[in-house]
Amino acid sequence: MLAFLHGLAPFAVPLAALTGLLTGSFLNVVIYRVPVMMERGWTVFAKEHLGLELTAAEQQPFNLIKPDSRCPKCYTPVKPWQNIPVVSYLLLGGKCGSCKAPISKRYPLVELLTGILFAAVTCQYGWSMVTLGGLILTALLIALAFIDADTQYLPDQLTLPLIWLGLLFNLDGTFVPLASAVLGAVCGYMSLWMLCYIYKLLTGKIGMGGGDLKLLAALGAWLGAGVLPVLVFIAALIGIVAALVMRVAKGRPFAFGPSLAVAGWLVFIANDKISAAVRWWLGVSGF
Numbered sequence: 001m002l003a004f005l006h007g008l009a010p011f012a013v014p015l016a017a018l019t020g021l022l023t024g025s026f027l028n029v030v031i032y033r034v035p036v037m038m039e040r041g042w043t044v045f046a047k048e049h050l051g052l053e054l055t056a057a058e059q060q061p062f063n064l065i066k067p068d069s070r071c072p073k074c075y076t077p078v079k080p081w082q083n084i085p086v087v088s089y090l091l092l093g094g095k096c097g098s099c100k101a102p103i104s105k106r107y108p109l110v111e112l113l114t115g116i117l118f119a120a121v122t123c124q125y126g127w128s129m130v131t132l133g134g135l136i137l138t139a140l141l142i143a144l145a146f147i148d149a150d151t152q153y154l155p156d157q158l159t160l161p162l163i164w165l166g167l168l169f170n171l172d173g174t175f176v177p178l179a180s181a182v183l184g185a186v187c188g189y190m191s192l193w194m195l196c197y198i199y200k201l202l203t204g205k206i207g208m209g210g211g212d213l214k215l216l217a218a219l220g221a222w223l224g225a226g227v228l229p230v231l232v233f234i235a236a237l238i239g240i241v242a243a244l245v246m247r248v249a250k251g252r253p254f255a256f257g258p259s260l261a262v263a264g265w266l267v268f269i270a271n272d273k274i275s276a277a278v279r280w281w282l283g284v285s286g287f
């Protein structure tokens, strides 16, 4: 088995890209369904607590597998050949095979993005445990970024496993020494918690969701405590630019999770270059 895996090493990058396309297809399901599953869970919990009856729809199972994927307009089930990443979208001309309702460009874009980022991770770290961990980290960050952008939620179902996986991968120091990973998880959570606490004392408002705290804890668990200042700095920069571009000032709620996810991924893929660039920038700016 090991010899077979080593034999595949020369094909690592195309294999990773292909795996990324397929994973992206699954991430589309996760991005759409996990928030619905959360809201259903809350509704069922509240109704049971209040002794109210559940509707027939609420009693149906709804998870990552059931019910089967359907066109949201005409409810025609998606056939297996219509599930091929990117290819099916192109073959169908971006429309439902039955009712011709347009299919969101988001689906092939998430698939392509995952394919490209998987290839980039494998280019950078080769056929290694760091790559294996990096692909898992990448997939979960993509899912979290899109879910947060869509719904302003960073579900515990994804952030908590991301923390535990980071600590597990670093048990033998795959990314950083275990001590740095543990400190990273604690400091990641506590630094944002203190920031939120001070913000709330000063303004009486809640500035950031609890999910952001857990996401930064997860990034600390994977990448270590040492990179957290640079990571938060980059996330803030991305957040400010994104907020300006999207004119959040007009009162639209703004999700910080995508900025944290992008900053975390950038630090993972190019920590040395980014740290040097940030030091240079801060030096030039006279901070």
Ligand SMILES: [Zn+2]
Residues within 6 Å of the ligand: 071, 072, 073, 074, 075, 076, 096, 097, 098, 099, 100, 101
């Ligand atoms: Zn349709």
